[in-house]
Amino acid sequence: MLQRSKPPKSHRPVFTLPTYKEIDVGLSKPAVLFEKPDCETLKIEVVFKAGSARQAKSLQAFFTQKLLKEGTVSFPDQGVNYTTDLHGGYLVCGSTEDTTSVALYALKQNLNELLEVFFSVLTEPVFEQKAFEREIDVERNHFLVQTQKNSYLSALAVKAHLFEPESLYYSKLSVDDFDALKREDVQAFFSTQYNLYEADVILAGDVNLEQIKNIQDRFFKAVSSRAFKQSEPLKKVLLQKPNEIFIRKKEAIQSSIRLVLPCIDSHHQDFFKLKFAVMVLGGYFGSRLMANIREDKGYTYGIGAFVKSLTQQSYVSISTEVGIRHTRDTCKEIFYEIEKLTQIAVSQEELHRVKNYYLGQLVRNFDGVFLHAEMYKKCTVIQQEFSYYAQMYDAFKNMTSEDVLETSQAYLKADKVTQIIVGEA
Amino acid sequence: MINFQTHTLSNGLRLILHQDLSTPLVAVNTLYRVGAKDEEVKRTGFAHLFEHLMFGGSKHIAQFDAPLQMASGENNAFTNNDITNYYITLPKENLEIALWLESDRMLELDFSQKSLEVQKNVVIEEFKQRYLNQPYGDVWLKLRPLAYKIHPYRWPTIGKEIQHISDAELKDVEAFFYTYYRPNNAILSIAGNIDIAKTIDLVEKWYSDIPSGVPQSKSIPPEPKQTEKRVLHHSADVPLNAIYKVFHMCSRTHKDYHATDFVSDVLSLGKSSRFQASLIREQGLFSSIDAYILGSDDPGLFVVSGKLQPGVSFEKAEEAIDKELDQLKTKHIHPNELKRVKNKAQSSFAFSSLELLNRAMNLALFEHLGDAQNLNLELEKYAAVQIEDISRVAQELFRDENSSVLYYAKNKKQ
Known part of the structure; x- marks a missing residue:
């Protein structure tokens, strides 16, 4: 007779840190290659330390990367986009607080044509005035649409209320910033901050020796074509005092709630423990916050908590969208759940559930070379070695209920939380 | 080229198996051939609401998510106008946990009033978050009935209106389940680091005693040809x-x-x-x-x-x-x-x-x-x-x- 009430036996997954090859491409660090022979695809990504943290003017980093594809010396006007599309490539640029990355996704068979464009984008964008104006206009309109969303406004408010105005990472974006930016600003940002010599280069997929040689030659040539200034030190982080911010939006149907709490960073010995405690609180579908606020009370479609890691500051972030009549109750319940973590040890059942789930998540995040490359990038950004993930696996495996309790008591302090509500309360 | 094998159980469940030995994982995907187009005009949004209820526990297992998390698994689901699709990824060693969970909720759901009430609220908040509290969020609530006059594609998956979700009753839930959530109306596909023969045996073990349902042959009226803008x-x-x-x-x-x-x-x-x-x-x-x-x-x-x-x-x-x-x-x-x-x-x-x-x-x-x-x-x-x-x-x-x-x-x- 089939025993349906009892679960079949299960096992904790084993995590093996993937290996990679190093290739000298003439930069300060070797490029890394996560190889998968016999696949038809290849990704190559260059990560510059050119995030918004290094900009002198709002939106400078964002528009610099946005304009990389809008014309280069060898591929003027729409040449970059036409050539990339024609050969089935994807050229993806993006910037964060700490980095700007330029990635090429290609079918192996079209790699040579696409490398030509890729290196042109990295070394000789022209930032035409017409393209600049057009992109500003498109993004300004996009910003106007976004600012109609309470969730967007609350996310913006985090940067404006967590950091002091003269601090690193402070930002208070408004529509005027789009008009204040000049073409010269993006040109200057490119020439001073896109330091190829100091960049990280990450490859994944199938690449033959001839193609590696081609990539090496192109990097050597690119890096010798101009002199790079060493990056200047970053400004300091200055945190504001904890605060309650309420931005009323009349006729709102839902309120967007963000709770942020500055915390220790990935180099601190308790960091993995804190990550784990935040996972218990709101890091997965069965978390305390989901169980209480969605599954028990039905106030929201979703609620989550995670640790945001920037190079110079990390913080715990809790976010949700709730029906306006539940705004205050939701905040109350979030604080109740934080409090509970600091007072009552998690049960063995819950500890093992979170542990197993989290370890499974780690294994999922490493399924295939393209994800290996992604994870490599993530740890590089926060200035960690790749072995960071093996340490993380061990730390999670060894977590105890006392660890969760002590870590929560040490770092999840309700009186250090800044609360942001956009909507009605 | 994606290699695979198929197998059909005597209760009509169709199984597709794809082996990839390079991954430490297994993906288990269960597709039920029911979507918003199968709903009644006065009870729209039901297929999607039902998807939420599938996580509220089944006949022998009080909670769906917790045992899966314990087995290092992750899951989610989506509903569209044609299908409802549930998926799990987990380490290959724990494949049987996924089959145990999925087969029990195919056998019989725990029809609970509390779960229904809570999920109605959750779905109503989802309705607001995605369709009402967003600029242009209501576009499809307007476009679908403009383009379709007869065919049930004229309402979106979330439903025509919030009232339809509030009105859902437990007896509707039960009837829906026994009409559409039967093995002969489902397709199970398993991909990843699996042994084909052993996996077929495991699927037979967990699914073969689930009774089939009445084959669904509901005819959906075709949309008449549009004759003017x-x-x-x-x-x-x-x-x-x-x-x-x-x-x-x-x-x-x-x-x-x-x-x-x-x-x-x-x-x-x-x-x-x-x-x-x-x-x-x-x-x-x-x-x-x-x-x-x-x-x-x-x-x-x-x-x-x-x-x-x-x-x-x-x-x-x-x-x-x-x-x-x-x-x-x-x-x-x-x-x-x-x-x-x-x-x-x-x-x-x-x-x-x-x-x-x-x-x-x-x-x-x-x-x-x-x-x-x-x-x-x-x-x-x-x-x-x-x-x-x-x-x-x-x-x-x-x-x-x-x-x-x-x-x-x-x-x-x-």
């Missing part, structure tokens, strides 16, 4: 005027589907597409504009949606769109345009197939559409599209009497 004017607190123009197109399994997909790609895939070049860069009429298709079991929609630059009238914007569409009808596209969309289709297929879960989902989906083997013919079908097919399909699609237009204006008070 339909228009709707709507205004809301949005920052930019927007236009949505939709045309009836073929179904997902029709021989012209791939050419139709390419028509939308020629128009708007990537910065080198026609809409980007002409309507945004050259003429400066739109802030953003897209063309895409809704591929569905029954004839779907070809959608053009754009946000107008301030100062551009709806008339001028629509005229410019129509001109682009007309050119596709009257003049052959350049061979490079076809080369571009073919190359893009090939690389996007290659990158998407890297992900194990995508392979599991696609195998189940193509089996639902007729035969999982067709997944391996997709690229050939795209490659076979000729320049002449693009013009021919454009001529069939882009007729005034086949169009419905929503003019979404920003409120004057702003």
Whole structure:
């Protein structure tokens, strides 16, 4: 007779840190290659330390990367986009607080044509005035649409209320910033901050020796074509005092709630423990916050908590969208759940559930070379070695209920939380 | 080429197995052949609400998520107009946990009043979050009933109105389950690091005693041919005027589907597409504009949606769109345009197939559409599209009497 009430036996997954090859491409660090022979695809990504943290003017980093594809010396006007599309490539640029990355996704068979464009984008964008104006206009309109969303406004408010105005990472974006930016600003940002010599280069997929040689030659040539200034030190982080911010939006149907709490960073010995405690609180579908606020009370479609890691500051972030009549109750319940973590040890059942789930998540995040490359990038950004993930696996495996309790008591302090509500309360 | 094997259980459950020994994971995808199109007109949104209830516990297992998390698994689900799809990924060693959980909720759900009440609230918040509390969020609540008059594609998956969700009762839940959530109305696909023979045995072990249901042969009324252009004017607190123009197109399994997909790609895939070049860069009429298709079991929609630059009238914007569409009808596209969309289709297929879960989902989906083997013919079908097919399909699609237009204006008070 089939025993349906009892679960079949299960096992904790084993995590093996993937290996990679190093290739000298003439930069300060070797490029890394996560190889998968016999696949038809290849990704190559260059990560510059050119995030918004290094900009002198709002939106400078964002528009610099946005304009990389809008014309280069060898591929003027729409040449970059036409050539990339024609050969089935994807050229993806993006910037964060700490980095700007330029990635090429290609079918192996079209790699040579696409490398030509890729290196042109990295070394000789022209930032035409017409393209600049057009992109500003498109993004300004996009910003106007976004600012109609309470969730967007609350996310913006985090940067404006967590950091002091003269601090690193402070930002208070408004529509005027789009008009204040000049073409010269993006040109200057490119020439001073896109330091190829100091960049990280990450490859994944199938690449033959001839193609590696081609990539090496192109990097050597690119890096010798101009002199790079060493990056200047970053400004300091200055945190504001904890605060309650309420931005009323009349006729709102839902309120967007963000709770942020500055915390220790990935180099601190308790960091993995804190990550784990935040996972218990709101890091997965069965978390305390989901169980209480969605599954028990039905106030929201979703609620989550995670640790945001920037190079110079990390913080715990809790976010949700709730029906306006539940705004205050939701905040109350979030604080109740934080409090509970600091007072009552998690049960063995819950500890093992979170542990197993989290370890499974780690294994999922490493399924295939393209994800290996992604994870490599993530740890590089926060200035960690790749072995960071093996340490993380061990730390999670060894977590105890006392660890969760002590870590929560040490770092999840309700009186250090800044609360942001956009909507009605 | 995605290799797979099939097996059908005596209760009608179709099983697809795909082995990939390079991954430490297994993906288990369960597709139920029921979606919003199977709902009654006065109880819309039910298939999706039901999807939420599937996580509220089953006959022998009080909670679905907790044991899966304990086994290092992750899961989610989605509902669309045609299907409801549940998926799990977990370490290969724990495959049986997924089968234990999925088979128990196929056997019998725990029909609980508390779960129903809570999930009604959750879904109502989802309705607000996605459809009401967003600029332009209600577009499909307006466009679907404009384009479809008879066919149940005339309401979105979330439902026509919040009231329908509030009104759902436990007896409806039970009836729905025994009608649609039977093994003979489901497709199970398992992909990853598996042993084929052992996996078949495990599936037989957990699923073979689940009774089959009455085969579903509900006939859905076809949408009558549209004979004149339909228009709707709507205004809301949005920052930019927007236009949505939709045309009836073929179904997902029709021989012209791939050419139709390419028509939308020629128009708007990537910065080198026609809409980007002409309507945004050259003429400066739109802030953003897209063309895409809704591929569905029954004839779907070809959608053009754009946000107008301030100062551009709806008339001028629509005229410019129509001109682009007309050119596709009257003049052959350049061979490079076809080369571009073919190359893009090939690389996007290659990158998407890297992900194990995508392979599991696609195998189940193509089996639902007729035969999982067709997944391996997709690229050939795209490659076979000729320049002449693009013009021919454009001529069939882009007729005034086949169009419905929503003019979404920003409120004057702003």
